[in-house]
Amino acid sequence: MKNVLLAALLLLVLAVPARAQPGVPAIRSLAQLQDSLRHVMAREHIPGMMLTLVRHDSVLFEGGLGLADLAAQRPVTAHTCFRIGSVTKTFVAAGLMQLIEQGKLRLNDEVRKIAPEIPIDNPWEATDPVRVVHLLEHTAGFDDMRLNHIYNATPTDPCGAAGLAVFRGELRCRWRPGERMSYSNPGYLAAGYLLEKFSGQPYEHYLTAHLLRPLAMPDATPALRISPGVGVSRGYKYTNGHYQAVPLLPIYVGPAGSMSASAADMTQWVQFFLHDGRTPNGTALLQPASLRELETAHSPLSARAGLPAGYGPANYSLGQKGKALFRGHSGGIDGFITAFGYHRELGVGYAFSNNGGGRAPKLEQLVQAFLLQRLPALVPAPRVPLDAAAVAPYLGHYRNAARNELFGFADYLLGGVNLRQQGDFCLANRLSARPIPCCPPARSPFACPPTGRPPLCSPKTKAGSGC
Incomplete structure (x- = not known):
């Protein structure tokens, strides 16, 4: 019994969220930014980093910091490829939007009707079928990858129906599709299969021909198997005072995370969004309306209730509290952590990847702060009194939906979240954190606007993200 209690306590301790990073200093020049990034890299044991900083009509920086290969002492350059993990999903979602524009399928198509061979187990199929949008927004209710389904140690890569068969157990709806968002890489394997079925090409061939090459991305590849070499960064983990190289193993869920790309590639990908879906020579790869579809969360209950924040098709908000919201995606694969973001209205964006394998949020904070340094803080919205009667039915205890059943x-x-009212605030009490106001005070730039709807708050809303 004592051992069981100790294990439970350890789980609680390990699951406590990290404290917020200290304030970001004012950075007025690229040299200051690079110095600050190098300081964080040294502190977090990150050997190298690729980085691009983009404006609508120019490139502020495109290159690297530190080393791509410690043994060879090879520096990161603008053409050093990093594994960018789940940022791959943004390419798959854009590819499917191209097919949707061509009328080959629709976001609301029922997967069972257009691809009955995908082995989805949905107990609510008659009333709540899995739709294409559920795959792209992680709202089908699928489990995430089981541990033995992450890296492929076999000499062959199962593709098409064989790849789907690997994840038959994960492709089971654990709740009604469209109720809630729970990140599931196997859902993007199914999305990649749809890309293949309706384009008539393997997903890696389609992405290369219809996105990478038209955008003049010189180094990017969605290949599952890559080998260490001059143009490829090694990934590392730091343990017991030493760096250990991580093998570049292929993954089973290629459409969910197989892409490798350089800073030069990511420059083009960021500008694709800043240029409303157009290539450098002006060719439209996506229409602006399709970009807005990518930037919109459609399917979970929160989106249908009018909450603006959420995960669209491989696209979500990246906060910079008090200034502006970027959009984009992050990615993690053994030895690498990646993020890219853009702000179409302001015409700025960025992408970076580190090969230390650790999440260092200060890197992204520094990059965002540099790009937004001349942008004034948002004007606070007027405070709106809380409608206690409208909120009352939603108060109580909310249990988290497990991303992975194993955990x-x-x-x-951990007990999820308890939502309670205190004056004009909804407070979300987590077991391991202080109360978080869902509706910030009037001095906050994210104070609840007078929308005419009851200011209902999501129990998972983070501080500063509004109602």
């Missing part, structure tokens, strides 16, 4: 017991022990 569901830990989520159960």
Whole structure:
């Protein structure tokens, strides 16, 4: 019994969210930014980093910091490829939007009708079928990858129906599709299969021909198998005072995370969004309306209730509190952490990847702060009194939906969130954190606007993100 209690306590401690990073200093020049990034890299044991900083009509920086290969002492350059993990999903979603523009399928198509061979187990199929949009927004209710389904140690790569068969167990709806968002890489394997079926090409061939080459991305590749070499960064983990190189193993869920790209590639990908879906020579790869579809969360209950924040088709908000919201995606794969973001209205964007394998949020904070240094803080919105009667039915305890059933017991022990009213605030009390106001005070630039709807708050809303 004592051992069980100790294990439970360890789970609680390990699951406590990291404290917020200290304030970001004012950075007025690229040289200051690079110095600050190098300082964080040294502190977080990150050997190298690729980086691009973009404006609508220019490139502020495109290159690298530190080393791509410690043994060879090879520096990161603008053409050093990093594994960018789940940023791959943004390419798959854009590819499917191209097919949707061509009328080959629709976001609301029922997957069972257009691809009955995908082995989805949905107990609610008659009333709540899995739709294409559910795959792209992680709202089908699928489990995430089981541990033995992450890296492929076999000499062959299962493709098409064989790849889907690997994840038959994960492709089961654990709740009604469209109720809630729970990140599931196998859902993007199914999305990649749809890309292949309706284009008539393997997903890696389609992405190369219809996105990478038209955008003049010189180094990017969605290949599952890559080898260490002059143009490829090694990934590392830092343990016991030493760096250990991570093998570049292929993954099973290629459409969810197989892409490798350089800073020069990511410059083009960021500008694709800043240029409303056009190539450098002006050719439209996506229409502006399709970009807005990518930037919109459609399917979960929160989106249908009018909450603006959420995960669209491989696209979500990246906060810079008090100034502006970027959009984009992040990615993590053994040895690499990647992020890209853009702000179409302001005409700025960025992408970076580090080969230390650790999440260092200060890197992204520094990059965003540099790009927004001349932007004034948002004008606070007027404060709106809380409608206690409208909020009352939603107060109470919310249990987290497990991203991965393997760790569901830990989520159960953490107890989820308790939503309660205190004056003009909804407070979300987490077991391991201080209360978070869902509706910030009037001095906040994210104070609840007078929308005419009850200011209902999501129990998972983060501080500063509004109602």
